[in-house]
Amino acid sequence: MADAVLFEFLHTEMVAELWAHDPDPGPGGQNMNLSVLESMGFRVGQALGERLPREMLAFREELDVLKFLCKDLWLAAFQKQMDSLRTNHQGTYVLQDNSFPLLLPMAAGLQYLEEAPKFLAFTCGLLRGALCTLGIESVVTASVAALPGCKFQVVIQNS
Amino acid sequence: MAVCVAVIAKENYPLYIRSTPTENELKFHYMVHTSLDVVDEKISAMGKALVDQRELYLGLLYPTEDYKVYGYVTNSKVKFVMVVDSSNTALRDNEIRSMFRKLHNSYTDVMCNPFYNPGDRIQSRFVSLGRAFDNMVTSMMIQVC
Numbered sequence: 001m002a003d004a005v006l007f008e009f010l011h012t013e014m015v016a017e018l019w020a021h022d023p024d025p026g027p028g029g030q031n032m033n034l035s036v037l038e039s040m041g042f043r044v045g046q047a048l049g050e051r052l053p054r055e056m057l058a059f060r061e062e063l064d065v066l067k068f069l070c071k072d073l074w075l076a077a078f079q080k081q082m083d084s085l086r087t088n089h090q091g092t093y094v095l096q097d098n099s100f101p102l103l104l105p106m107a108a109g110l111q112y113l114e115e116a117p118k119f120l121a122f123t124c125g126l127l128r129g130a131l132c133t134l135g136i137e138s139v140v141t142a143s144v145a146a147l148p149g150c151k152f153q154v155v156i157q158n159s
Numbered sequence: 160m161a162v163c164v165a166v167i168a169k170e171n172y173p174l175y176i177r178s179t180p181t182e183n184e185l186k187f188h189y190m191v192h193t194s195l196d197v198v199d200e201k202i203s204a205m206g207k208a209l210v211d212q213r214e215l216y217l218g219l220l221y222p223t224e225d226y227k228v229y230g231y232v233t234n235s236k237v238k239f240v241m242v243v244d245s246s247n248t249a250l251r252d253n254e255i256r257s258m259f260r261k262l263h264n265s266y267t268d269v270m271c272n273p274f275y276n277p278g279d280r281i282q283s284r285f286v287s288l289g290r291a292f293d294n295m296v297t298s299m300m301i302q303v304c
Binding site (some may be wrong): 043046047049050051053054056059092095132134135 | 182205232235236270
């Protein structure tokens with residue numbers, strides 16, 4: 001079980017490193033850092049989206065892909081499955097995790113609520129990257145009501 | 160053994176294409192191009208049929224008098240097309256399937272290489288980027304003429 005903690009430490013260092021140079025970068029710098037994290041997650045998600053479904057049969061529809069994200073991708077990355085998946089059947093999905101492993105070590109409750117988005121940017125990119133390899137263009141955002149639970153909202157872009 | 164191997168991206172442009180008898184390469188390019196239509200047909204047929212399970216291996220796409228063309232599609236809609244010599248009748252379905260599996264594994268390795276940008280051609284110009292992929296394809300293509 002040591003492998004899970006390796007990624008957590010790496011992730012914490014990534015966030016710390018980006019904010020170390022300028023602890024209070026202002027909204028522009030803040031967004032830049034969040035974009036950097038998100039694009040890193042995106043590339044990792046693309047590779048995972050290729051490697052993980054390898055032995056599986058072809059996905060038949062969008063919902064299958066989302067289920068794959070909630071079960072297999074989450075299991076591979078965080079050793080647990082997503083707690084709930086909801087949809088409005090019109091291209092918006094809300095994935096809820098009640099005890100997200102990257103937020104778990106921080107606090108339980110409302111402390112550190114403003115810092116939480118920094119720790120979710122990479123995972124948003126991860127979801128977007130995996131969806132992109134599997135053929136779905138999307139926008140993924142995350143929101144936290146109370147640590148360590150969080151929600152990821154996936155909006156499918158139909159052209 | 161395969162005579163020509165091609166990897167085609169989601170948007171239907173070639174990521175990698177290689178054939179052994181290096182004269183007449185254009186003929187193979189053309190064959191792979193025409194086989195894309197058959198691949199698309201099979202994919203849409205699978206979508207409409209109420210089959211519980213969808214396979215990644217598409218099987219024989221079409222035979223010509225000299226060659227047979229096989230296809231395989233991944234979950235990320237990347238297609239692999241393989242052309243084999245018709246005279247080599249010893250090749251069974253299982254062997255073709257295992258060749259596609261090896262191809263899929265090597266492609267996944269290329270994808271996980273951080274120096275590879277998804278959507279680029281797979282070249283072995285950069286030291287080991289496409290070299291391993293190239294070597295694997297070579298091992299599938301020896302012993303022709």
